[in-house]
Amino acid sequence: MRRVYLDHSATTPVDLEVATLMMTYYTEKYGNPSSVHSFGREAKQALEEARNQVAELIGATPQEVIFTSGGTEADNLAIIGSVETLRKKGNHIITSAIEHHAVLETCEYLAKNGFELTVIPVDEEGILSVEDIRKAIRPDTILLSVMHANNEVGSIQPIAEIGKLAKEHGITFHVDAVQSLGKLPIDVNEMNVDLLTVSGHKIYGPKGVGALYVRKGIRVVPLVHGGGQEKKRRSGTENTPGIIGFGKACQLAGQRMAEDAKHQTKLRDKLMNGILQSIDHVKVNGPSGEKRLPNNVNVSIRFVEGESLLLSLDMLGIAASSGSACTSGSLDPSHVLLAMGLVHEIAHGSLRFSLGRQNTEEEIDYVLEQLPKIVERLRMMSPLYDQVNHIKQAQ
Numbered sequence: 001m002r003r004v005y006l007d008h009s010a011t012t013p014v015d016l017e018v019a020t021l022m023m024t025y026y027t028e029k030y031g032n033p034s035s036v037h038s039f040g041r042e043a044k045q046a047l048e049e050a051r052n053q054v055a056e057l058i059g060a061t062p063q064e065v066i067f068t069s070g071g072t073e074a075d076n077l078a079i080i081g082s083v084e085t086l087r088k089k090g091n092h093i094i095t096s097a098i099e100h101h102a103v104l105e106t107c108e109y110l111a112k113n114g115f116e117l118t119v120i121p122v123d124e125e126g127i128l129s130v131e132d133i134r135k136a137i138r139p140d141t142i143l144l145s146v147m148h149a150n151n152e153v154g155s156i157q158p159i160a161e162i163g164k165l166a167k168e169h170g171i172t173f174h175v176d177a178v179q180s181l182g183k184l185p186i187d188v189n190e191m192n193v194d195l196l197t198v199s200g201h202k203i204y205g206p207k208g209v210g211a212l213y214v215r216k217g218i219r220v221v222p223l224v225h226g227g228g229q230e231k232k233r234r235s236g237t238e239n240t241p242g243i244i245g246f247g248k249a250c251q252l253a254g255q256r257m258a259e260d261a262k263h264q265t266k267l268r269d270k271l272m273n274g275i276l277q278s279i280d281h282v283k284v285n286g287p288s289g290e291k292r293l294p295n296n297v298n299v300s301i302r303f304v305e306g307e308s309l310l311l312s313l314d315m316l317g318i319a320a321s322s323g324s325a326c327t328s329g330s331l332d333p334s335h336v337l338l339a340m341g342l343v344h345e346i347a348h349g350s351l352r353f354s355l356g357r358q359n360t361e362e363e364i365d366y367v368l369e370q371l372p373k374i375v376e377r378l379r380m381m382s383p384l385y386d387q388v389n390h391i392k393q394a395q
């Protein structure tokens with residue numbers, strides 16, 4: 001069966017060059033980077049090279065990069081690790097309503113443990129207002145955590161402006177850049193970011209590897225204690241092949257960023273326009289043009305369930321994702337779509353396609369050929385659609 005992968009915001013395939021390099025560090029250069037012998041030294045050297053590569057992609061110095069087990073751990077380390085030392089200054093934290101659960105749940109955990117939390121809403125495009133953040137700042141605000149680009153609707157936040165505001169008020173600024181790394185230029189200094197989360201598996205690197213950028217002078221208390229690796233900030237024997245793969249993926253992402261963005265923007269617009277032209281009662285979720293990630297398409301298709309759409313697409317080999325999270329057996333609509341003001345019914349019928357380097361125009365044509373047929377078939381089973389259609393015909 002034909003297979004079309006359009007779920008790159010969930011994860012990406014590992015680049016062959018990355019995988020080949022990693023294999024060397026699994027089977028030949030497998031030393032522990034803490035060992036003093038030559039095996040250890042060659043692993044250590046490659047680890048430090050990877051640190052340089054990650055740092056370079058975000059405009060940091062290598063000393064400011066701590067490797068972690070992924071974006072989730074980096075978000076936890078940034079938030080929990082920083083507030084412990086900041087607590088003497090205050091206990092108020094600000095975040096946004098559309099953060100990834102790795103940030104939202106971590107902030108909520110702190111809110112249950114004595115911190116005060118303000119969650120800033122977004123507009124109907126999924127964008128934060130800098131003015132709203134300004135108004136939420138208090139003398140006891142110690143941390144502001146805002147994502148660079150949203151994983152569901154691709155909205156890009158005005159990070160440099162928010163960073164300027166945070167700096168003016170002396171507030172530590174954390175940015176989750178998991179979805180923007182390799183897709184948008186990032187410069188932690190230009191953006192006035194103090195802590196920045198990145199992850200390997202969204203940029204054609206391995207899963208289970210990420211990093212936290214920690215600006216020189218900002219203190220994070222470790223969450224993982226032990227042998228004192230990563231300058232005592234994250235203990236545990238380093239996932240050397242994974243980290244080396246992540247470094248290589250960063251290098252490749254930097255080289256290919258412009259080309260990738262051009263290619264994916266073209267496919268994104270083709271897919272979005274094609275859906276709008278061939279299916280009625282469709283709403284595009286998220287911003288347009290420059291304010292949207294080049295690889296994100298998110299639409300709500302009325303009178304169909306997102307899950308049914310997903311399953312039907314999957315039967316034709318097309319992998320996408322829906323705006324619902326299946327938690328404890330119930331289908332909850334996405335908190336991001338709800339925060340953007342969508343009603344439950346419309347949020348339920350939403351689909352996310354996230355494009356990648358290897359997708360082709362022909363694959364988009366295949367989706368545009370199949371999706372309208374699926375929608376038509378599913379709507380035949382919808383009494384509500386039937387009603388709306390009758391009303392339309394009678395008019």
Ligand code: PLP
Nearest residue numbers: 070071072100102151178179199
């Ligand atoms: N933050 C965002 C915005 C994400 O999209 C993800 C993963 O989907 C994460 C954090 C978590 O990263 P990881 O899967 O590396 O733990």
